[in-house]
Amino acid sequence: MIDIVSTVRGISWPGIPGPFISQLLAMQFQLDRTQWLTAEQIVERQKPQLGRLLAHAYDTVPYYRQRLDEVGLPPAGIQGPDDWRRIPVLSRAEVQAAGERLFSASVPAEHGPVSKLFTSGSTGRPLLALGTGVTQLFWNAFTLRDHLWHRRVSGGRLAAIRSLPAEVARPPEGIRSNDWGPATAGIVDTGSAATLNIHSTVAEQADWLEREDPDYLLTYPSVVLALTKHFAASGRKLPGLREVRTFGELLEPQIRTAVRDSWGLRVVDMYSSQEVGYLALQCPKHEHYHVQSEGVLVEVLDDAGEPCAPGEVGRVVITPLHNYAMPLLRYEIGDYAEVGASCPCGRGLPVLSRILGRQRNMAILPDGSRRWPSIELSGREDLADFPPIEQFQVIQRSLQTAEMLLVTPRPLTPAEEERLRGWVQEALGHPFEISLTYVREIPRSKAGKFEDFRCEVEQVGSTA
Ligand SMILES: [Zn+2]
CATH class of the missing domain: 3.40.50.12780 (ANL, N-terminal domain)
Structure with missing residues (x-):
């Protein structure tokens, strides 16, 4: 190589x-x-x-x-x-x-x-x-x-969807370069790289990926999950893709499963941070x-x-x-x-x-115990008769209450809302009182990241 x-x-x-x-x-x-x-x-x-x-x-x-x-x-x-x-x-x-x-x-x-x-x-x-x-x-x-x-592989094309200043690498074109950057240029014969700003819609990302037809996709786990759903729904494919690479957010196990099931590929994750480099x-x-x-x-x-x-x-x-x-x-x-x-x-x-x-991203239960909830809604079999939940975010507001933001094509019926609350309570490990709020969109953070769950309760014992 x-x-x-x-x-x-x-x-x-x-x-x-x-x-x-x-x-x-x-x-x-x-x-x-x-x-x-x-x-x-x-x-x-x-x-x-x-x-x-x-x-x-x-x-x-x-x-x-x-x-x-x-x-x-x-x-x-x-x-x-x-x-x-x-x-x-x-x-x-x-x-x-x-x-x-x-x-x-x-x-x-x-x-x-x-x-x-x-x-x-x-x-x-x-x-x-x-x-x-x-x-x-x-x-x-x-x-x-x-x-x-x-x-x-040599000559492999890389497509990256990442957080960039708003005016850079905008859809539909993104930006292109001839190599993958200073870590490989002149050492490894990579192919070209293309980059798209993360502040783009899933549909724009999917269209861009189809045109770029990459060997490797590099982006945040939440983007990967949204893309697997989008491609599954549209029946379209990325025939050249060999591997999905993720960084920047927690990689939930279900994302590996989703990529394996829908694209037959493995995910390679990396743990790094801007201020300290690779961990x-x-x-x-x-x-x-x-x-x-x-x-x-x-x-x-x-x-x-x-x-x-x-x-x-x-x-x-x-x-x-x-x-x-x-x-x-x-x-x-x-x-x-x-x-x-x-x-x-x-x-x-x-x-x-x-x-x-x-x-x-850690839930705090009333008894003081802590856990990272994995709120999995897309894989549930009993979700088949549910309207699609396009996006959601659960925010723990207190030791007893949480709010769930929802993007759905129509409001849920009271019975559906009750079932949804049950699933979230199960994932959180406690019967929190859960209010549902319907919104048009759940924005990413300024850093381009997306969180399924966020806790706003004061965390204690975090620093020595
Ligand atoms: Zn090893």
Whole structure:
């Protein structure tokens, strides 16, 4: 699959790459090997890198000097995991409040240009993060690893439906480029890529996809689900499609099932975030995820702040290893995940068996227990005689009440409403009092994301 474009005049084969591609290939050469290290060997290699990052944060970031001094933890004091866990967990709200005090006063020149990344955040409050040439290199390296892991074919056409500024890549045309971007250009002979703005209707997306006839579709899980329904209803097909790739939202198991049933294809999901890059990629052989430990330390912690064992669910706390412009030490990203046992594929990279979604997508029951509801309406057999529910969103308003927004071609009868309430109560795990509100459309968030369920009850115990 590797097909290097030579930058030396007169030489085409084997290709001699320029400096950017050389770095990326040198990284790939290492990643090919480090994935087979044992879990213990990976921890051993992360340790000195974490020590360097911590020292850099303490020396050059005012916020960390104060924070680490407060817990009596100068970097020299970190000897092992117990010391590491004395570093207080950093919440998103703290990152927002700290602002530029989290920026390093001295980024080594070799880390390349510092760039600003604004994350849109579904809560509406943007978060300003910094990246460097080095963090960009790692982003590209893990993107390339994902393509190699999943053996994407030469010449394959990629169609992406993603969140972009409103005026960019609008339907019906979207925009086209000759390659898939810097992670592959000049290294892998990909085909062209086409992009459509997510702020388009399902019908526009379907028409665009039919014209583009892609090998690969990359978009949010909720878009995939809507498209499978749309194509099923219209009887149309995407004959060239080989694989569906998802990112940006929780991938519910039913979406994998829907794609398998309607298109006969598998879904490859990735777990990443704008401010910290890749956290985990789907195993080439299984549907769970491998933490990208060469780039990030991922801790999954229980309510007491202790690491979860395989099978347990906890808060995801991350430390990107190489961001020297805005070091984030033990940043609580707001997601929950289930720790998995080591993977039979032989890779030592830690396993997350499920990503359970964000805290705000978690229901809180009156007894204080919490769960991520999976409200599945399209697959129910007893829904056959129901008017189609085109869109819905359930919002938990209090410990006893929830509101369900509905888009249907006609209002439901009282009997239908009662059945619907029953299904939602079953999914939520409690007989909430559910009010139904009929709307014309349920908009996506500013970030282009869509949530089936959102909780507005004050969440407690979320940050250390
Ligand atoms: Zn694996």
